[in-house]
């Protein structure tokens with residue numbers, strides 16, 4: 001199943017620059033692991049916002065949850081999720 005996730009990040013104002021840098025580095029490491037595995041298909045920055053739009057391919061809602069909740073910044077995000085299916089008028093079979 002494909003999931004469209006819109007993630008908004010809310011870093012607590014009390015965090016030091018060092019703590020923010022540490023979370024961002026671990027966030028990159030985790031999401032790149034999922035991207036290289038093929039599960040995290042697209043990762044786009046929303047222009048002008050600390051937010052992204054992602055497409056994640058997961059076998060179940062439980063696996064989708066496992067992927068997004070593995071992100072260090074997960075507790076500091078609001079995430080809107082939609083599950084996707086093929087549009088009957090789509091001319092391409094695959095995402096890429």
Ligand SMILES: O=C(O)CC1=CCC(=O)O1
Nearest residue numbers: 009027028031050051052
């Ligand atoms: O949008 C962000 O910066 C948060 C995030 C999610 C996955 C990732 O690599 O960064």
